[in-house]
Amino acid sequence: xxxxxxxxxxxxxxxxxxxxxxxxxxxxxxxxxxxxxxxxxxxxxxxxxxxxxxxxxxxxxxxxxxxxxxxxxxxxxxxxxxxxxxxxxxxxxxxxxxxxxxxxxxxxxxxxxxxxxxxxxxxxxxxxxxxxxxxxxxxxxxxxxxxxxxxxxxxxxxxxxxxxxxxxxxxxxxxxxxxxxxxxxxxxxxxxxxxxxxxxxxxxxxxxxxxxxxxxxxxxxx
Numbered sequence: 001x002x003x004x005x006x007x008x009x010x011x012x013x014x015x016x017x018x019x020x021x022x023x024x025x026x027x028x029x030x031x032x033x034x035x036x037x038x039x040x041x042x043x044x045x046x047x048x049x050x051x052x053x054x055x056x057x058x059x060x061x062x063x064x065x066x067x068x069x070x071x072x073x074x075x076x077x078x079x080x081x082x083x084x085x086x087x088x089x090x091x092x093x094x095x096x097x098x099x100x101x102x103x104x105x106x107x108x109x110x111x112x113x114x115x116x117x118x119x120x121x122x123x124x125x126x127x128x129x130x131x132x133x134x135x136x137x138x139x140x141x142x143x144x145x146x147x148x149x150x151x152x153x154x155x156x157x158x159x160x161x162x163x164x165x166x167x168x169x170x171x172x173x174x175x176x177x178x179x180x181x182x183x184x185x186x187x188x189x190x191x192x193x194x195x196x197x198x199x200x201x202x203x204x205x206x207x208x209x210x211x212x213x214x215x216x217x218x219x220x221x222x
Contacts, residue, residue, distance in 0.1 A: 024091065024093070024124070025048070025056060025077035025093050025095060025122065026050055026053070026054065026055065026056045026077050026078070026079045026093065027048075027050040027056060027221055028050060028053075028221075029050055029051065029052055029053055030049075030050070030051070031049075031050045031221055031222065032047070032048070032049050032050075032221070032222040033046075033047070033048050033049075033050070033056070033058075033219065033220070033221045033222070034046075034047050034218075034219065034220050034222075035047075035048075035217075035218075035219050036216075036217060036218045036219070037215075037217045038215065038216045038217070039192070039209070039213065039214075039215040039216075040209055040211060040213030040214075040215070041064065041065065041066060042062055042063060042064050042065065043062070043063045043065075044060070044061065044062045044063075045059075045060075045061045045062075046058060046059070046060050046061075046075065047059050048075065048077065053079065054078060054079045055076065055077065055078055055079070056076070056077045057074070057075070057076050057077075058074070058075055058077075059072075059073075059074060059075070060072075060073050060074070060075040060097050060099070063104075064144075067141075067144045068103070068104045068105055069101050069102060069103055069104055069141075069144060070101070070102045070104055071099060071100070071101050071102075071116055071141075072099050072100055072102065073097045073098055073099020073100065073116065073117060074097065074098060074099060075095060075096070075097035076095070076096055076097075077093055077094070077095045078093065078094045078095075079091060079092075079093055080092040080093060080094055087127055087128070088125065088126065088127045089125070089126060090123070090124065090125040090126075091123065091124050091125075092121070092122070092123045093121070093122045093123070094119075094120070094121055095118070095119070095120040095121075095122070095137075096117070096118070096119050096120075097117050097118050098115075098116075098117035099115075099116060099117060100113045100114070100115065100116065101113060101114040101115070101116040101141060101142050101144065114141070114142025114143055114144075115140075115142060116139070116140055116141050116142055117139070117140055118137050118138060118139040118140065119137070119138055120135060120136060120137035120138070121135065121136050122134070122135035122136075123135070126155075128157065128160045129156065129157050129160060130155065130156055130157075131153065131154070131155035131156070131157075131169065131171070132152075132153065132154055132155070133151075133152065133153045134150075134151070134152045134153075135150070135151045135152075136148070136149070136150050136151075137149050145179065146179065147177065147179050148177070148178060148179060149175060149176070149177045150175065150176040150177075151173060151174070151175045152173070152174050152175075153171055153172070153173045153174075153194075154171065154172050155169045155170065155171035155172075155194075155196070156169070156170055156171075157169050157170075158170065164199070164200070165199065166197060166198075166199045167196075167197070167198050167199060168195070168196070168197055169194075169195070169196040169197075170194075170195065170196075171193075171194040171195075171196055171205075171207075172191060172192070172193055172194070173191065173192045173194055173207075174189075174190070174191045175189070175190050175191075175192075176188065176189055190209055190210050190211070191209065191210050192207045192208065192209040192210070192215055193207055193208055193209075194206070194207035194215065195207065198219075201220055201221040201222070202218075202219070202220050202221075203217075203218070203219040203220075204216075204217070204218055205217035205218075
């Protein structure tokens with residue numbers, strides 16, 4: 001966890017540059033993307049390369065604080081469909097990942113690595129003023145049990161910024177995790193209030209969920 005937080009702090013010093021950034025799993029051809037997520041349950045880092053307009057390949061690292069385990073896996077993202085309109089854009093993506101789940105407990109109680117992975121679908125639609133997205137993921141997590149999660153977002157921009165300007169969004173994210181257990185059992189349904197800022201190749205999100213837990217996300221495209 002400390003390593004992921006250190007990466008977050010390092011990347012924040014890049015500042016805000018000159019090319020539009022969006023929280024999407026496929027970038028422009030030959031582009032690299034670093035996506036960091038830190039919320040009440042996990043710390044996650046996803047680094048991927050986009051070889052062509054419809055695919056990206058990369059590495060996914062997740063530290064689950066409740067289960068005290070780390071997932072390390074390769075991930076492939078595919079743009080299934082895109083609609084470009086004069087004043088809006090919509091996208092549908094598929095994601096698949098496979099890797100290892102490592103028990104972070106030290107000593108003789110630490111278990112051997114398990115195979116793990118997930119499949120997912122995501123869709124978004126936006127104009128310069130409004131944003132909506134939805135996603136679903138199903139995880140196979142070995143001895144930690146399977147998990148399915150659903151997320152949705154609604155967003156509105158308080159002003160329409162020009163090219164190269166700072167863009168600001170107010171967003172609300174809802175989630176449904178029907179198989180949550182332990183500390184997360186009371187959080188099967190939840191919501192997070194989010195402020196999103198982006199300019200150029202960098203995007204920052206800060207928020208707080210309905211349990212009072214903070215969230216910090218960062219994306220940078222190279």
